[in-house]
Amino acid sequence: MNKPMAVGHPADIRREFEAFLFHEARLMDKHQFGDWMALWDAECLYWVPCNSEDVNPDRELSIIYETHDQIQERVRRLSGKFAHAQQPKSRLIRVLSNIEIVSADDTTVTGTSTFVLGEVRLNRQMVWFGRNEHVLVRTAEGLRMRRKKVFVLNNDTPMPNMTFLV
Amino acid sequence: MNKPTSPSTLSSAAGIVSRGVPIGDLVQERRVHSAVYTDPEIFDLEMERIFSRTWIYIGHESEVPKTGDFRLRKIGRQPVIMVRGKDGEINVLMNRCLHRGAVVAEVESGNTKFFRCWYHGWTYDTAGKLVQVTADEGYEPGFCQKLGGLARPPLVQDYRGFVFASLSEDVLPLREHLGLAAGMMDYLIDFSPTGKISVNAGVNKTIYRGNWKLVGMDGYHVNYVHASVVEGWGEDENSGIAAMHKNDPFNDAALTRTRDLGRGHVALDFREHRMATIDKYVAFLRTIPGGEAYIEAMYAAYGEERAKRNLSLAGDPHLGVFPNLQLIGNQIRIMNPIAADETEVLMFPVLLEGVPDEINTLRIRQHESFYGPSASGSPDDAEIFERAQLGMNATVNPWLEMSRGLHREFVDVDGTRVGRISDETTQRGQMREWKRLMTAV
Numbered sequence: 001m002n003k004p005m006a007v008g009h010p011a012d013i014r015r016e017f018e019a020f021l022f023h024e025a026r027l028m029d030k031h032q033f034g035d036w037m038a039l040w041d042a043e044c045l046y047w048v049p050c051n052s053e054d055v056n057p058d059r060e061l062s063i064i065y066e067t068h069d070q071i072q073e074r075v076r077r078l079s080g081k082f083a084h085a086q087q088p089k090s091r092l093i094r095v096l097s098n099i100e101i102v103s104a105d106d107t108t109v110t111g112t113s114t115f116v117l118g119e120v121r122l123n124r125q126m127v128w129f130g131r132n133e134h135v136l137v138r139t140a141e142g143l144r145m146r147r148k149k150v151f152v153l154n155n156d157t158p159m160p161n162m163t164f165l166v
Numbered sequence: 167m168n169k170p171t172s173p174s175t176l177s178s179a180a181g182i183v184s185r186g187v188p189i190g191d192l193v194q195e196r197r198v199h200s201a202v203y204t205d206p207e208i209f210d211l212e213m214e215r216i217f218s219r220t221w222i223y224i225g226h227e228s229e230v231p232k233t234g235d236f237r238l239r240k241i242g243r244q245p246v247i248m249v250r251g252k253d254g255e256i257n258v259l260m261n262r263c264l265h266r267g268a269v270v271a272e273v274e275s276g277n278t279k280f281f282r283c284w285y286h287g288w289t290y291d292t293a294g295k296l297v298q299v300t301a302d303e304g305y306e307p308g309f310c311q312k313l314g315g316l317a318r319p320p321l322v323q324d325y326r327g328f329v330f331a332s333l334s335e336d337v338l339p340l341r342e343h344l345g346l347a348a349g350m351m352d353y354l355i356d357f358s359p360t361g362k363i364s365v366n367a368g369v370n371k372t373i374y375r376g377n378w379k380l381v382g383m384d385g386y387h388v389n390y391v392h393a394s395v396v397e398g399w400g401e402d403e404n405s406g407i408a409a410m411h412k413n414d415p416f417n418d419a420a421l422t423r424t425r426d427l428g429r430g431h432v433a434l435d436f437r438e439h440r441m442a443t444i445d446k447y448v449a450f451l452r453t454i455p456g457g458e459a460y461i462e463a464m465y466a467a468y469g470e471e472r473a474k475r476n477l478s479l480a481g482d483p484h485l486g487v488f489p490n491l492q493l494i495g496n497q498i499r500i501m502n503p504i505a506a507d508e509t510e511v512l513m514f515p516v517l518l519e520g521v522p523d524e525i526n527t528l529r530i531r532q533h534e535s536f537y538g539p540s541a542s543g544s545p546d547d548a549e550i551f552e553r554a555q556l557g558m559n560a561t562v563n564p565w566l567e568m569s570r571g572l573h574r575e576f577v578d579v580d581g582t583r584v585g586r587i588s589d590e591t592t593q594r595g596q597m598r599e600w601k602r603l604m605t606a607v
Contacts, residue, residue, distance in 0.1 A: 048540065051368045058527045061368035061515050063540050065531065073398055077542055082393035085545035156274075158373035158510045159539040161548060166540070 013104045017111050020136060020143050021096055025115070028165035029092040033075040036165060041137055041144040046071050048166060053131070053151040063155060063162070078163070085163040090121040092164055102133075109136045109143065119164065129153040130166060179204050179561050183211065193601040195594075196569035200558035202600070203377040203566075209506035216489050216603045217242030218333040221343050223491035223500060224248050224258055226365040226514075227327040234277045234292055240502050241319065241333060247271050247281070248329060251292045256324070258331045259294040260317040270316070281316075290316055326355050327363070328491075346582060347431035350483040354493050357481030359463035360520035365498060367530060370513040370538035376551035378503035381511065382596065383432045383486040385424050385587040386570065388416045391550050395542045415439050416587055424571070424591040426583035430488025430599025432592035435584075440478040448477060456522030463520060481516070481529075486592070488599050495537060496529045507555050511544070513537050568593050 020039075027036040040046075048064035049055045057065050066074065077083050094117040102110040110133070117128040135147035150166050152159075171186040179201035183189055189211070192199035201208055222241045225248045229237050236249035238261065245261035247270075261269045263283035270281040270290060280297070281290045287300035294316035299305060319331035323340035325348055330340050337343060344351070355363055389396055415422040421439040426432050440447065451457040464473040485493045492499040502510040515533040517526040536543035558566075571589025578584050585591030 050370060050538070055368060057530075058523065059367060059517075059530075061370060061530055061538075062534055063370070063538050065534055070535070074542070076398060077394045080394055080397065082397065083546065084391065084394075085549040087549075156371070158371040158512075160373055161545040162539040163545045 013109060014099075014101055016143070017101060017104075017109050017134075017136070018099055021099065021111075021113055021132075021134065024145075025094050025096055029094060031078070031086075031089055031092075031164070033079045033165075037072060037075045039145050040068060040071060041139065041146045042068055044068050044071070044145055045147045046145075047147070047149045049149070049151060049155065051156045063152070064150075078165075083163065085161045088121065090119045090164040093118045096132075107138055108146070109138075110134070111136075117166070121161075126160065128162070128166070173199050173201070173564065179558075179564060181205065181207050183207055188605075190601055190605045193597045196567070196572065197565040198568055198597055200561065200564045200566055202597075203379060203555065204506055204558050206506045209377075209503070211604060212503070213242045215606070216600065217244075217503070219603055219606070220334070220337060220489065221321075221323075221330040221332050221340055222489070223487065224322075224329045224331050226363070226498065227256060227324065227329060228362075228364045228366060229275075230256060231366075232277065234279055235275075236271060236278060236292075237275045238271060238273075239500075241331060242503060244333075245269055246319070246331070247316075249292050253293075256322070256329055257293055258319055258322045258329070259290075259315075260319070262317065263288055264296060264313050264316065265299075294318060325351065326361075343429060344487065345429060345431065346427040346580060347429075347433075347485060347487050350427070350431075350433055350485045351487075351493060353476065353479045353483040354481050354516065356468070356476045357479070358518035358520055359460070359467040361467075362519035364517040364519055365514050367515045367517050367526075370544075372511045372513070372539050372544060372548060373504075374509055374511070374548035374551050375507055376509060376548075376555035377506055378489075378501050378509040379596070379600070380551040380554055381492070381499075381501050381509070381547075383424075383434060383484075383492070383592040384590075385416060385422065385434045385592070386590070387547075387550070391546050392543055394546070395536070413439070413443055418586040418588050420587060422587040424585040424587060424589050425578075426591050426595030426598075428582065428595070430486075430596050432486045432488075432595045434484040434587065434592070436479055436482070436484060437475075440480075441475070444474050444478050447480070448474065451477070454524070454528060456524035456528075460521050460525050467520075481518070486596065488596060496533045497537060509551075511548075513544075568597065 024039055046064055046066045048062060050061045050063045078086060094115045096113050096115050098114040100112050102112060113132045115130050119126040130153060131151045133149040136143040137146045173187050173191050182201040182205055184207060192202050224239050225237055230248060230250040233250050233252055236247050239246050239248055247259045247261045249257050251257045261271055263270050265288050266285055268283050268285045270283045289298040291297050296310045296313050296315045299310060319333050320335045321332040323330055325340055325344055355361055415436055421442060423435040425435045451461055464477060468476055482495055483493050490501050496515050498514045498516055500512040504510055515530050534541060538544060568590045571585040571591060575583055575585045575591050583591055
């Protein structure tokens with residue numbers, strides 16, 4: 001990944017990117033699975049590495065490494081009645097920060113961000129931390145996610161249920 | 167106390183053993199007392215009588231391929247190091263400095279010439295030998311030699327690269343202890359055309375608030391706990407792990423069986439079920455990238471007939487080796503007991519040697535689809551284990567019912583006990599070994 005550029009991008013690209021992230025975060029917090037699914041481009045990759053921030057996904061395990069159909073299946077499952085680990089659903093609030101545009105052109109915006117995610121479920125509060133990389137593409141419907149990578153800070157520790165959307 | 171207390175008359179499960187209930191009474195033919203899962207005192211006894219008295223799986227030789235490679239593991243709650251020594255042998259060392267007891271290796275894996283305790287700088291080599299103490303004029307000459315080195319489990323043996331250790335010398339040789347389970351392990355190992363597997367693709371670590379024995383081996387839960395997944399199998403019969411579960415193996419009319427292999431080792435036995443549709447599965451394998459080359463390599467290595475048997479289980483013997491190892495799906499799984507109501511589950515995807523890269527990539531993707539903290543399967547298992555742990559605090563009737571299929575269970579020619587796929591033959595097999603170890607004097 002290139003060195004983030006502190007200046008040189010029009011403020012409106014940054015605002016547009018931020019607005020997308022905040023919108024996505026709200027949909028994930030509220031479990032609006034269908035609307036979140038619609039944010040993905042038809043050609044896409046959803047990647048949550050395991051054990052470190054960078055692994056070779058062809059040779060090493062990830063927590064999630066999914067293309068469109070598998071993300072769709074995840075959403076189908078979570079939307080149904082039988083995903084017990086989300087019965088009841090987690091209550092979620094995530095705070096996004098450190099938003100930086102890495103590159104932007106007419107078709108693609110790439111940026112990074114960090115999050116703190118509070119989760120409450122069955123009388124227990126968990127705090128999760130992570131770093132996102134979003135690659136967004138411009139389509140007729142607006143910005144769509146071509147690629148999203150989420151480094152979850154404790155991805156090398158024994159983890160409880162993380163079945164909500166990250 | 168002259169008259170033993172009856173387990174049914176005790177309303178609270180905690181301390182049931184010290185209050186006079188014989189431990190053997192807690193595990194009966196048809197039922198198990200919930201104190202076995204909830205009582206901290208029984209948990210402590212398990213650490214002593216099970217985890218310190220039988221073979222415990224430590225790791226696979228391929229995790230430490232080079233001299234000095236090490237991994238941290240546990241025997242019950244006791245920290246150990248699995249390390250490849252200079253002589254090429256794998257050593258299992260207790261991870262505890264001889265001086266003041268600090269761990270001498272603190273990161274989970276790596277490569278090293280020495281283990282150094284930074285409390286006072288004592289240094290050990292990869293065979294565990296104490297090679298240096300700092301400011302050694304404070305000790306008599308020959309002090310290091312006298313102390314020797316890091317303690318070791320008295321017995322370390324392997325079965326085809328699966329390394330086990332025992333803290334007791336009073337055990338059967340590993341091969342005998344594994345018995346028929348060894349033959350089931352072969353189904354994973356010989357899913358590789360070279361008979362070699364590689365365990366270096368990372369690990370999913372998960373934790374749940376429940377007893378370690380809840381992981382069990384259960385052919386009854388699938389349609390309920392995993393209803394969200396089973397629902398989706400109808401849509402694409404080759405997606406994720408669905409490719410491995412054709413023709414509803416979890417129906418009691420299927421050829422699938424639960425099998426108690428003895429000594430607590432149990433399996434969901436898919437062999438005959440899979441062989442009935444082996445040609446369909448092989449045809450599917452031929453359609454995936456690298457599949458054609460893989461099948462040809464298997465046929466060349468084992469001959470078509472044997473190769474088909476090796477392929478039949480898709481490398482998944484669905485085997486539990488009591489008390490801490492399971493071979494399920496594409497993974498080696500270790501259960502680490504933390505407390506009566508807390509357990510760590512480590513899942514290591516297994517790669518095959520001698521196959522096209524695409525085959526291994528597919529194995530990783532299949533694993534991820536069902537296992538791990540965000541996947542479709544294991545979080546629902548963990549959720550249900552936590553519900554069981556909570557419910558077991560209600561002790562007006564403290565018994566768990568484990569009699570399913572008892573009336574239709576039979577003993578096979580090889581001596582194994584066999585039930586239908588939903589029968590609790592496997593749970594009874596594990597609890598029988600639990601009882602044997604816990605009541606042995």
